[in-house]
Structures are given as C-alpha cells and as structure tokens.
Amino acid sequence: xxxxxxxxxxxxxxxxxxxxxxxxxxxxxxxxxxxxxxxxxxxxxxxxxxxxxxxxxxxxxxxxxxxxxxxxxxxxxxxxxxxxxxxxxxxxxxxxxxxxxxxxxxxxxxxxxxxxxxxxxxxxxxxxxxxxxxxxxxxxxxxxxxxxxxxxxxxxxxxxxxxxxxxxxxxxxxxxxxxxxxxxxxxxxxxxxxxxxxxxxxxxxxxxxxxxxxxxxxxxxxxxxxxxxxxxxxxxxxxxxxxxxxxxxxxxxxxxxxxxxxxxxxxxxxxxxxxxxxxxxxxxxxxxxxxxxxxxxxxxxxxxxxxxxxxxxxxxxxxxxxxxxxxxxxxxxxxxxx
Amino acid sequence: xxxxxxxxxxxxxxxxxxxxxxxxxxxxxxxxxxxxxxxxxxxxxxxxxxxxxxxxxxxxxxxxxxxxxxxxxxxxxxxxxxxxxxxxxxxxxxxxxxxxxxxxxxxxxxxxxxxxxxxxxxxxxxxxxxxxxxxxxxxxxxxxxxxxxxxxxxxxxxxxxxxxxxxxxxxxxxxxxxxxxxxxxxxxxxxxxxxxxxxxxxxxxxxxxxxxxxxxxxxxxxxxxxxxxxxxxxxxxxxxxxxxxxxxxxxxxxxxxxxxxxxxxxxxxxxxxxxxxxxxxxxxxxxxxxxxxxxxxxxxxxxxxxxxxxxxxxxxxxxxxxxxxxxxxxxxxxxxxx
DNA sequence: ATGAAAGCGCTAACAG
DNA sequence: CTGTTAGCGCTTTCAT
Numbered sequence: 001x002x003x004x005x006x007x008x009x010x011x012x013x014x015x016x017x018x019x020x021x022x023x024x025x026x027x028x029x030x031x032x033x034x035x036x037x038x039x040x041x042x043x044x045x046x047x048x049x050x051x052x053x054x055x056x057x058x059x060x061x062x063x064x065x066x067x068x069x070x071x072x073x074x075x076x077x078x079x080x081x082x083x084x085x086x087x088x089x090x091x092x093x094x095x096x097x098x099x100x101x102x103x104x105x106x107x108x109x110x111x112x113x114x115x116x117x118x119x120x121x122x123x124x125x126x127x128x129x130x131x132x133x134x135x136x137x138x139x140x141x142x143x144x145x146x147x148x149x150x151x152x153x154x155x156x157x158x159x160x161x162x163x164x165x166x167x168x169x170x171x172x173x174x175x176x177x178x179x180x181x182x183x184x185x186x187x188x189x190x191x192x193x194x195x196x197x198x199x200x201x202x203x204x205x206x207x208x209x210x211x212x213x214x215x216x217x218x219x220x221x222x223x224x225x226x227x228x229x230x231x232x233x234x235x236x237x238x239x240x241x242x243x244x245x246x247x248x249x250x251x252x253x254x255x256x257x258x259x260x261x262x263x264x265x266x267x268x269x270x271x272x273x274x275x276x277x278x279x280x281x282x283x284x285x286x287x288x289x290x291x292x293x294x295x296x297x298x299x300x301x302x303x304x305x306x307x308x309x310x311x312x313x314x315x316x317x318x319x320x321x322x323x324x325x326x327x328x329x330x331x332x333x334x335x336x337x338x
Numbered sequence: 339x340x341x342x343x344x345x346x347x348x349x350x351x352x353x354x355x356x357x358x359x360x361x362x363x364x365x366x367x368x369x370x371x372x373x374x375x376x377x378x379x380x381x382x383x384x385x386x387x388x389x390x391x392x393x394x395x396x397x398x399x400x401x402x403x404x405x406x407x408x409x410x411x412x413x414x415x416x417x418x419x420x421x422x423x424x425x426x427x428x429x430x431x432x433x434x435x436x437x438x439x440x441x442x443x444x445x446x447x448x449x450x451x452x453x454x455x456x457x458x459x460x461x462x463x464x465x466x467x468x469x470x471x472x473x474x475x476x477x478x479x480x481x482x483x484x485x486x487x488x489x490x491x492x493x494x495x496x497x498x499x500x501x502x503x504x505x506x507x508x509x510x511x512x513x514x515x516x517x518x519x520x521x522x523x524x525x526x527x528x529x530x531x532x533x534x535x536x537x538x539x540x541x542x543x544x545x546x547x548x549x550x551x552x553x554x555x556x557x558x559x560x561x562x563x564x565x566x567x568x569x570x571x572x573x574x575x576x577x578x579x580x581x582x583x584x585x586x587x588x589x590x591x592x593x594x595x596x597x598x599x600x601x602x603x604x605x606x607x608x609x610x611x612x613x614x615x616x617x618x619x620x621x622x623x624x625x626x627x628x629x630x631x632x633x634x635x636x637x638x639x640x641x642x643x644x645x646x647x648x649x650x651x652x653x654x655x656x657x658x659x660x661x662x663x664x665x666x667x668x669x670x671x672x673x674x675x676x
Numbered sequence: 677a678t679g680a681a682a683g684c685g686c687t688a689a690c691a692g
Numbered sequence: 693c694t695g696t697t698a699g700c701g702c703t704t705t706c707a708t
C-alpha cells in the first residue's frame with residue numbers, strides 16, 4: 001500500500017455513511033439506494049479508489065489466482081499452453097502464477113509448496129521429466145485443492161486430466177514411415193516412467209507388429225537430454241553394420257540435429273533415411289528438406305485444462321474428468337519418398 | 339482455506355500460551371525462551387501448520403510477489419529472461435506473477451492494472467511492440483511501485499533499466515557483413531517507436547557511413563510481423579533490378595525463412611548473399627549453411643533486472659540505474675566468405 | 677435502505 | 693520472556 005491509497009473507510013467518512021454501505025454500493029449489492037450507489041461510485045472514481053485485494057482475499061479466503069507448474073517456459077510446447085491458460089483464466093477474472101520445475105522433481109515439489117502457501121484457488125500441472133512419484137500432489141488433493149493435469153499427466157491420481165493421444169499418433173507416425181518403405185526405423189524414447197513416453201514407445205512397437213516388422217532393440221535409444229547426447233546416439237545408430245532407414249525423433253530440434261549429422265555423412269534424406277520429428281515447430285517449413293512432424297495443440301490443451309479447473313472451482317465438484325486433444329501428423333519432404 | 343487448517347491460535351490454545359508468543363517463536367524472534375520456541379515448532383510441525391500468507395500480506399502490506407510483463411512467452415528471448423527472473427526472485431523468497439501483453443498496448447495496460455491491484459512489490463517490464471506511450475507506467479511510478487525495465491525499455495521514464503547494446507552490436511554485425519565483401523546490405527527494421535529498433539537501425543546506418551557505403555532506402559524494409567510478410571519483403575528485395583548481397587534479418591526464424599526462399603531461387607549462401615540472423619537460437623547450428631547470429635544474454639538480463647528491483651524494494655531507494663548487458667556476434671557459415 | 681459489529685489470521689507496539 | 697490489545701481493509705450477519 002503506497003502513501004495514501006483511499007479505502008472504503010475514507011469514502012464512507014467523506015460521504016457520512018457507513019463502510020458497509022460503501023462496500024455494498026461498490027459491489028452492486030441489490031439493496032442500496034440508487035442515489036447512494038451513484039454518489040459512492042462517483043467519489044470512488046474521483047478518489048481513484050482501488051479495492052485492497054489482500055483484505056478481500058483474507059476475508060473471502062479466495063485469491064482468484066491459479067497456480068501453474070510446468071517443466072520449462074523455454075519449451076515452446078509449454079509456452080503455448082501457458083498462453084491458452086492465461087487467456088481463459090484472465091477472461092474469467094483469474095490471475096495466473098507460473099512456476100517452472102526445470103524438469104526436476106525437487107523444484108516441482110517446492111513449486112507446489114509455494115503455490116499452496118500462496119493459497120491459489122486451483123492448480124494446473126504438467127509434471128517434470130524426473131517425476132516418478134505422486135505423493136506431493138496427493139497432499140494437495142487431500143487439502144481439497146482442485147488440480148488438473150495436462151499433457152504430462154500422472155495416471156495413478158484420480159484427478160482430471162487433459163492429454164494427447166500419444167499412442168495413436170506414434171502408431172500413425174510409425175506406420176507412415178513404414179508406408180514410405182522404411183524397414184529399420186530408429187526410435188528415440190523418453191523416460192520410461194512418463195506416461196507419454198510409454199505410450200509413444202508402445203505406439204511405435206504396435207505399429208511395427210501390425211506391419212510384421214521385427215522389433216530391433218538396438219534401434220531404440222533412450223534420450224537423456226544432455227548436451228552432446230543427440231550426436232552420441234546418432235553415431236551409435238549409424239556406425240552400426242545395419243543402419244536405420246528411418247528415424248522417429250523425440251522432437252524437431254533433435255531431428256534437425258540428426259539430419260545435419262547425416263547430411264555431413266553424405267546420406268540423403270529422405271531417400272537413404274526418412275525422418276519424422278515431433279512438435280511441428282515453425283522452423284519445419286524453412287529447412288531442407290522440410291521436416292515432417294507431429295503437431296500437438298498446446299494452446300488448446302491449456303484452454304481445456306483451465307476450463308475444467310474453473311468449472312471444478314466454481315462447482316466445488318472434483319469428479320475426475322478426462323479430455324483427449326488430438327494430435328496431427330504433418331507430412332513434409334523429410335519423410336516423403338513417393 | 340481448506341477444511342481445517344491450523345492457525346497460530348490453535349497452537350496457542352493447545353499450548354496454553356498467547357498468539358503473539360507463537361508468532362514470535364515461529365518467526366525466530368529473539369526474545370522467546372528456547373523451551374517455548376521448541377515446543378511451538380514441534381507442535382506446528384505435528385499439526386502441519388502452514389502460515390496463512392494472506393493474513394500476513396494484509397498485515398504487512400507486502401506480498402513478496404514480483405509482477406512481470408512481457409510481450410510473449412513463446413518468444414524464446416523472453417522465456418529465457420523469465421528463467422533468470424524466477425531464479426533470482428525465488429531464491430530471495432519472492433514469487434513471480436507473469437503477464438503477457440501479446441505485443442499489444444491494451445493488454446499491457448490491463449496487465450499493469452492487474453498486477454498493481456494484486457499489490458505486487460515491484461514490477462519487471464519489457465514493453466510490447468505497440469507501446470508508444472508511457473503514461474500507464476508513470477501512474478505506477480507515481481504510486482511508488484518500484485519498476486525496472488529490461489530489453490524493451492522506455493527511455494523517457496526515469497526508472498532503472500537493463501538493456502543491451504543494440505547500436506553497437508548492429509554496427510558490429512553490419513561491419514562484419516561489409517568485411518565479407520557485401521556492398522548492398524538489406525536491413526529488416528522493427529517498429530521505429532521502439533528504442534531497440536531505432537538503435538539497431540542507427541547502428542546499421544552508422545556502420546555503412548563509417549565504411550563509405552551509400553545508404554539505399556529501398557534496401558531497408560519494415561517488418562510488420564504478419565503471416566506471409568517475410569515472404570513478401572524477401573520478394574520485394576530480390577525482385578528488384580539491383581539485388582542485395584547481404585541481409586541483416588530481424589530474427590533467426592525469419593532469416594531461415596528468407597534463406598529458404600533464396601535457395602529455392604537458386605541463390606547460394608553466403609556466396610551470392612550473406613545472411614546474419616538475430617537471437618542465436620539453437621537451430622543456428624543445425625541448418626545448412628549454419629546461421630550467423632547475434633546472441634543476447636536473455637537469462638542474464640532477467641537476472642540483472644531482478645537484482646536491481648529487489649535491491650530497490652529492500653532499500654526503498656528508487657534512483658535510476660542503468661545496466662548494460664553485452665551482446666555477442668556469432669559468425670557461422672551463412673556469412674563467412676573467406 | 678443503512679449501520680454496527682464481528683472477524684478473516686497475522687504482526688507488533690506496549691506493558692509488564 | 694510473555695500477554696494484551698489494536699489493527700491491516702474488507703465482507704457480511706444481524707439489527708433497525
């Protein structure tokens with residue numbers, strides 16, 4: 001509160017009426033005379049009155065703030081999701097407090113603590129890459145704080161979740177590569193404790209099975225997201241006697257890095273190796289060859305999750321709700337052979 | 339507040355002491371007996387006591403929250419800056435509330451209003467592309483809310499600012515192109531009411547002058563950031579009789595889009611046209627040719643701005659402070675001719 | 677239609 | 693070292 005912010009008390013005093021009446025007038029309460037209401041609002045405007053949110057929050061035990069925990073803002077997927085969250089939240093009169101776990105469990109736990117102690121009215125969460133337990137979230141649930149997961153969900157918790165069909169899209173992507181004539185498709189997998197990673201891997205495996213293509217263990221590598229790792233597993237895959245003729249990468253940037261390495265090796269894409277990325281970044285259209293990828297409606301997921309959360313907050317009804325947001329395969333030159 | 343959160347009152351009652359003593363014990367106040375302090379903390383732990391931040395905030399008139407207004411989180415520069423902000427803020431016990439202006443003045447004004455009414459302790463701002471006035475910020479300043487601008491600053495306001503040397507780096511980048519033999523360097527300019535855009539343009543102009551290269555108006559285009567616009571001005575530049583032999587793009591993505599178009603036209607980069615981007619995205623290393631660019635230490639700018647803000651908050655001393663964060667030219671294949 | 681009064685949970689000045 | 697008291701600014705019940 002700076003020097004001389006005016007309060008309802010000031011307004012009441014100068015108008016010679018009570019605080020309660022002023023409060024009622026300002027909140028458009030029904031039983032307050034038109035005349036008084038007018039005078040109050042007029043003076044409020046003149047005095048540049050701004051309600052003290054802190055006082056109201058304490059009284060109402062409600063902050064009109066949503067807490068968001070995401071892995072990283074520099075991850076474009078989450079940056080876009082945040083856009084959707086903020087749009088819905090703001091237009092419903094809610095503020096948003098964003099925390100980043102930096103892909104670590106520890107920070108995720110801290111963030112949750114922070115947001116809970118800030119008394120947010122609800123939580124929107126996409127778990128970190130490390131998260132292999134759910135007790136911290138169970139704690140929040142026990143405290144009756146509405147919680148909605150999106151994208152990186154924790155299936156074992158009975159809360160609402162907005163997710164994308166990682167199994168389906170991965171099946172579809174793999175089958176696309178097969179249709180382009182690939183027989184040995186390298187697959188870059190994410191951490192196996194993540195629901196999404198498991199589904200993606202399963203989609204790949206099922207697609208191979210459905211098309212009678214043998215699963216070759218050495219074609220499946222595990223990304224560890226460390227610097228230089230893309231280069232490392234690309235070498236591993238392509239220094240083998242039998243090289244891959246297709247790649248299902250873990251994201252677009254790493255797909256481009258792999259392509260870059262392969263082109264240096266003199267391999268032609270897609271003729272020698274067909275490549276499929278993940279995330280459909282803008283850049284996919286501006287590289288040579290243009291990069292096939294998978295588009296996730298990040299913004300829409302943010303929107304959907306927030307809508308569910310707001311509904312739960314206002315209805316105080318926390319029954320589990322699951323919403324599927326469909327992903328889409330975008331075929332470009334890097335995987336088109338015919 | 340959920341069902342049955344315990345308060346200092348509960349602790350006081352079960353321990354048969356007063357609320358004030360409990361409060362003091364919990365806040366590690368000096369004059370409270372070791373014994374009492376121990377008992378209080380023990381019970382607090384057992385009862386899973388969580389202080390009600392809302393009450394404390396109302397009492398202290400302080401939220402321990404910083405408000406941040408940035409154009410967009412999907413802009414990687416700002417996403418990184420936010421990382422720096424959060425790191426410093428969190429480790430100082432502050433929360434961060436992030437708002438996006440979506441590059442519009444109207445939303446920026448709304449955001450400011452929201453953050454002020456949320457009683458944030460201070461503000462970190464990078465203005466929108468549209469912002470050509472400063473009265474809304476002046477309003478906040480008049481209310482004694484500490485404010486620090488970073489990157490996209492408003493020079494006319496006497497508040498602290500963290501900025502990068504857009505003039506210098508632009509001069510340097512242009513001179514680099516000249517040294518590579520470019521005589522007709524196309525320049526993509528940003529909105530002229532932005533301090534950064536003006537400086538960048540001036541750096542370009544001065545570098546030409548310093549090297550006795552005539553300024554050609556038709557080589558300077560104004561980006562409007564609309565879909566298809568990059569394609570439009572690239573055509574404009576290269577359908578002319580005298581084509582550019584160098585490009586200083588407005589960011590890396592648009593540089594890549596331009597390169598993509600030029601390659602389709604059969605032009606060789608850097609031989610026919612040398613290209614310099616802006617932002618030094620990861621992708622610069624994975625395209626062909628690799629893209630020369632300019633690196634802005636976004637994270638560091640966030641860190642610096644937050645440090646200044648926190649100092650001002652704690653010292654209540656708002657004298658203007660200016661901090662320059664140096665950018666760096668990263669030369670890669672797209673602009674290297676020798 | 678309005679006012680008086682209580683209270684949200686905490687901190688801090690003052691008194692002892 | 694501890695307790696009493698007041699108060700942050702607002703909403704809301706209960707009277708009138």
